[in-house]
Amino acid sequence: MTNSTVIQAGASVAGTMLKRSARIALLALAVPAAWAQGASQCMTVEKVRAAGGWNIVTQVPQFEPYWYADDKGTLQGMDHDMLTEVNKVLNIPATRYTTVAWAGVLPALQAGKSDFVPLAIAVTDARRKTFAFSYPEGDNSIVIFTRPDAGIKGPADLVGKTVGVEIGSAGESTAMALREKAKADGKDISIKAYQHNVDEFLDLGNKRIDAVLINGAPVAAYMKKHPGKFVNAGLADKPLYASWVFRKEDFGAPGCIGDEVNRALKVLREKGATKAIQMKWFDHEMQLPDYATWKSVE
Incomplete structure (x- = not known):
């Protein structure tokens, strides 16, 4: 007779004790099994x-x-x-x-x-x-990278301008949010998307766009290489890590x-x-x- 048959019979005290023991054993096994499953799902x-x-x-x-x-x-x-x-x-x-x-x-x-x-x-x-x-x-906050002649000193000045963003970036999502705010006031911001920030920097220098919304780090590096040609007009939104x-x-x-x-x-x-x-x-x-x-x- 198998253990399962004995547990199902359950008429005697011994059968009841065996049933309780089996349940305790199963509970004891369940915790490490669950832990092992969680650990195996991650890359270690x-x-x-x-x-x-x-x-x-x-x-x-x-x-x-x-x-x-x-x-x-x-x-x-x-x-x-x-x-x-x-x-x-x-x-x-x-x-x-x-x-x-x-x-x-x-x-x-x-x-x-x-x-x-x-x-x-x-x-x-x-x-x-x-x-x-x-x-x-x-720090990885999104800033407004622009030229001195663009007349942009903050987010409000982006209205009516063409802004460059990198596809899928925080700069793009920030630009979209600013655009929605502008549209609520009956205004607009034109957004031009790029695959690489180098291309949008070149277009900014060639006056094809008015500003770029991007993390502050590459802006500082680019401005150091091209002194006097560009300005950081400050945060486009709240600071980001x-x-x-x-x-x-x-x-x-x-x-x-x-x-x-x-x-x-x-x-x-x-x-x-x-x-x-x-x-x-x-x-x-x-x-x-x-x-x-x-x-x-x-």
Whole structure:
């Protein structure tokens, strides 16, 4: 007679005790089984090490000084340096990069073609609905990049102008929001979309557009190379932090890459490495939030 038959009989005290014992055993097994299932759903650092390193799909390196390449094609910038240090903390042997236009970066992450995105990406409410964000590494606020002769000194001056944005960027969503506000007042803002920020910068210089809404970092770098030709007219909207992006399932269980990268970023901040890298690329230390209260996953 099988155990199941004995439990179903249940007429004797022994049968009742056996039934209770079976239930307790099943409950005991359920907890570790659920935990194991949660852990198996995330990409772990052990899996990354076993694969020989990260597989990263990121933006074409034209986001100086966060992420760019020099004349010889050597990758560099703040994000490059930060990931190099994170890899030392986590003992990751290598990083394999595939570069695409910005519009394809986050879709590649969603499709599982990229382990995560170690690029300074603006943390917005819209993106938080789909993605998880690491501890911030710096500032990534959207500013109004324009020419001195364009007559633009703030968001209100964009009405009636043509504004350049990079497809899929926080600059694009900011421009769309400003346009909706203008339309509510019976006015409009013309928006022109680009695949790469280099192209919109060129059009701005050639007076094909009046302004570009983009993160402040590449604006500062471009203005340094072209002194007197352009101006930063200030914030287009509220300040934004710069963080690396993950799939939400890669947080929350032991060894998951989101939690482990956050641990490494905390180590770098505490020992002063983050400040040193910020000083190298931006000449100043950036204000960061309290990591103890930061929510990587909404």
